[in-house]
Amino acid sequence: MTTTLTPAVSECIDAVTSTFSSVFGQIDVWRGSIHDLADSEHGILSVDAVDELVEHLVLADLSTPSSLVIGAGFVATPGYLRDSHWHLAWWLGKANTFGVGSDTPSVRRLEAEEDGDSENFRDYTALEWWRVPAVSGVPHITGPYVDYLCTDEYTLTLTAPVEHDGSMIGVVGADLYVDDIERTLLPRVRAIGRATILNASRRVVVSTDPHRPTGSIMRPTEGETVLPCGDTSLVLVLD
Amino acid sequence: MLRLCHVSLRQDEMPQSIRSTSAARAAVFAPLAGGGRAELVTQRLTDAIELGLLTHGEKLPSEAEMARQFGVATVTAREALEALREKGLVETKRGRDGGSFVLSEGARAAGITRRVTRLSRVELRDMGVYYSAIAAMAAELAADRATPDDVSHLHATIDAVDVSVETSARRGEGTFRLEVAALSQSARLVREELRLQSEFAPMLWLCLREPEQRERSRQAHRDVVSAIEAFDGDLARRLTTAHIASAIEWLLDAKAELENRGDTA
Numbered sequence: 342m343t344t345t346l347t348p349a350v351s352e353c354i355d356a357v358t359s360t361f362s363s364v365f366g367q368i369d370v371w372r373g374s375i376h377d378l379a380d381s382e383h384g385i386l387s388v389d390a391v392d393e394l395v396e397h398l399v400l401a402d403l404s405t406p407s408s409l410v411i412g413a414g415f416v417a418t419p420g421y422l423r424d425s426h427w428h429l430a431w432w433l434g435k436a437n438t439f440g441v442g443s444d445t446p447s448v449r450r451l452e453a454e455e456d457g458d459s460e461n462f463r464d465y466t467a468l469e470w471w472r473v474p475a476v477s478g479v480p481h482i483t484g485p486y487v488d489y490l491c492t493d494e495y496t497l498t499l500t501a502p503v504e505h506d507g508s509m510i511g512v513v514g515a516d517l518y519v520d521d522i523e524r525t526l527l528p529r530v531r532a533i534g535r536a537t538i539l540n541a542s543r544r545v546v547v548s549t550d551p552h553r554p555t556g557s558i559m560r561p562t563e564g565e566t567v568l569p570c571g572d573t574s575l576v577l578v579l580d
Numbered sequence: 581m582l583r584l585c586h587v588s589l590r591q592d593e594m595p596q597s598i599r600s601t602s603a604a605r606a607a608v609f610a611p612l613a614g615g616g617r618a619e620l621v622t623q624r625l626t627d628a629i630e631l632g633l634l635t636h637g638e639k640l641p642s643e644a645e646m647a648r649q650f651g652v653a654t655v656t657a658r659e660a661l662e663a664l665r666e667k668g669l670v671e672t673k674r675g676r677d678g679g680s681f682v683l684s685e686g687a688r689a690a691g692i693t694r695r696v697t698r699l700s701r702v703e704l705r706d707m708g709v710y711y712s713a714i715a716a717m718a719a720e721l722a723a724d725r726a727t728p729d730d731v732s733h734l735h736a737t738i739d740a741v742d743v744s745v746e747t748s749a750r751r752g753e754g755t756f757r758l759e760v761a762a763l764s765q766s767a768r769l770v771r772e773e774l775r776l777q778s779e780f781a782p783m784l785w786l787c788l789r790e791p792e793q794r795e796r797s798r799q800a801h802r803d804v805v806s807a808i809e810a811f812d813g814d815l816a817r818r819l820t821t822a823h824i825a826s827a828i829e830w831l832l833d834a835k836a837e838l839e840n841r842g843d844t845a
Binding site for chain 1: 633649724725726727729736758761762764765766767770771774
């Protein structure tokens with residue numbers, strides 16, 4: 342069955358695709374730089390070298406007021422870095438209000454527990470944003486989910502694997518607030534009428550249907566039209 | 581994108597009832613610095629200790645270092661440490677090897693027992709009711725919003741707990757409820773779950789001292805996951821409420837026993 346797309350539908354698909362593709366594009370640039378650094382250091386990297394590069398890479402994006410990115414960085418494959426088994430080189434943006442109380446947030450480093458012996462250390466390789474791209478080898482969108490480990494907020498995390506010499510040395514990624522995405526995309530969805538944007542697990546990202554809250558799972562319905570948004574893994578559903 | 585300011589109370593927008601009452605007005609505009617900040621720092625550290633992120637014997641950073649890390653004044657960090665001492669979570673030693681150290685679960689347990697004897701039955705029951713409202717609603721929403729992947733993650737969370745060890749069961753209780761809360765997709769419910777855990781969890785789950793109760797708790801978690809898996813929000817909610825109610829009943833029994841012992845002593 343072919344569906345003729347109305348201009349509103351096409352424009353919405355384009356908006357979703359370009360919003361996420363531009364972040365994935367940025368992530369890919371970071372991925373390339375980390376790969377190049379690994380190359381120039383013959384595949385052996387230190388925490389300091391990684392931190393210096395990643396901070397330099399993500400700082401610009403995190404400082405730009407119009408940027409949707411509220412957190413970004415590189416998370417190393419356990420055992421890859423020569424001087425720390427676990428490592429997160431992750432920075433939080435100006436728009437990220439996590440842990441600052443009533444202060445105006447500034448760009449800052451995420452302090453993460455990296456001591457694997459600490460009793461409640463969290464093995465990040467079990468988390469979706471790590472697990473899925475590690476298995477699939479391709480970029481992945483995690484969420485919407487409540488990121489209680491990092492931002493305490495309703496978040497989307499975009500991650501891509503970084504490979505060197507045929508093995509994964511870590512993931513590179515960015516966090517977005519779901520409410521920023523809603524603000525950005527809702528006008529386009531509204532132009533269609535009743536429509537819903539879902540992630541690959543059919544979790545609602547944005548919907549104009551009041552019966553479809555963000556974060557709920559939309560069970561497949563008869564007669565629905567599912568339109569992929571580029572290669573973002575997101576789909577636009579008309580029902 | 582810059583986030584919109586959440587609260588913008590301007591005088592000319594204040595409701596008449598508030599504007600006319602000077603005491604209420606003063607409270608609204610009480611300075612946030614100092615008290616408010618210290619509470620935030622206290623809360624964060626309490627969460628970390630209750631959740632086991634900071635463990636027994638661990639030395640906290642010095643006042644000055646803590647102030648730098650949290651981005652608060654030294655006096656605020658001092659205030660927070662004072663509050664943690666009062667809660668019986670840390671002790672401060674003077675001298676060369678001095679500093680503030682996280683107390684053992686044993687030392688904290690004695691503090692919890694004292695708290696249970698001090699609180700009235702009404703207060704303890706009310707604690708259970710309020711916690712149920714949050715946890716049970718989270719479970720109900722989770723049943724509607726969890727993917728099969730989320731469900732296997734919940735199973736893994738339960739399997740990771742060693743019920744033969746009390747601390748493992750205690751931590752597992754917290755982790756399981758936090759994971760369920762996260763599946764509700766509500767950031768507010770998650771934050772409230774975390775807050776209530778740090779306030780009540782050691783008391784509420786006092787029953788986990790008994791191996792038999794730890795087994796029961798594990799079974800209760802499995803039943804909730806089955807309900808979530810079956811998209812049965814109603815059942816997930818009722819099971820969660822019942823589990824919390826049984827923990828409160830155990831606690832009230834324990835309290836009565838403590839009081840009887842106290843009377844005869």
